[in-house]
Amino acid sequence: MKPKSQIVDLPVYKPGKPIEEVKRELGLEQVIKLASNENPYGSSPAALEAITKEMANVSVYPDGSSVELTEVLAEHLGVERSNLIFGCGSDEIIALITRAFFLPGDETIMADQTFSVYKSNADIEGAVTIEVPLKNGTHDLPAMLAEINDKTKAVWICNPNNPTGTIVTEQDLITFMDQVPSQVMVVLDEAYYEFVTDEAYPQSIPLIDRYPNLVVLRTFSKIYGLASLRIGYGIARPEVIDLINRVREPFNTSRFGQVAAKAALQDQAFVQECSQRNAADREWLQNEFSRLGLRYFSSQGNFILVDVNMPSLTAFQSLLKQGIIVRSGFHVYPTYIRVSVGTAEQNRAFIAALENTLAESESARP
């Protein structure tokens, strides 16, 4: 059997280490996972209730067009139903975009340290990824613009950027969009939209009317706390949604995902509360990093990228032994780890463990 040549050297995606695996491997009873930017407060009770009720229908295929959820989300966002598409996480929308639009040899532009799924899907389609260095951890939109040429199919802007947590402002985005040729798609990934507190952050949905080449991605995995149900969505002009829909599998979201997302949308009090807690705890963590003399990127997400002044894998392993899972291995930032903002208690445990890690590293220095 001969696979597509472009997939032969593709690395398999490494997710954050599962809690169960760490407990088993290290014989730990308590493990705190701050590695995948999940919601430490779980999800809305209304979503859990909806899932329980839906159990009776487990043997019946879901609604392939997510009609009810589409209605509720369109109303919530103030868009038409034809502006929306759902996926098995926003991961799948990324894959569908590349599947629908990318041909071998096309070029696609993204930051040099951003969400890895853009590149892996571009690779699968045989497209060429042009990586533009972040500037102070932030997308360098003028430099990205300068890379656009006749071969460019799409530009990816992760806002806030995973892993740095930085944002591009509305003004910068508009200046950029005004100069991007209309045949080049701009994908604005707003997986962490609900955590942002900076007022300069773009209100992107109204921009879809102005820019037919703009696609916005959001998800129920993060603030809505439904990561395991795999449901995310894209917002774009109907003609773009229609094209993406052509390559979508018929039943790509589950009954549980659809009913939970619908119920979760109707509990905005939960979203508000989680966002406020996250902002306060994010600030607490950042202050702790300052107290410890560590550099970090000021974050608008539910995670922070912090420089621990040692190879990130060393810090990762030291924290793991203490029952804390974080994320390491960011090639542009080899001495940084990414930590998700947890509950206040989890954050305190993380800082205590980090202090041990820093002391260990200090005492090992010649």
Ligand SMILES: Cc1ncc(COP(=O)(O)O)c(C=O)c1O
């Ligand atoms: C920036 C960004 N986009 C998209 C996703 C995908 O999320 P999901 O597929 O769970 O919706 C993630 C997940 O971590 C992410 O960090």
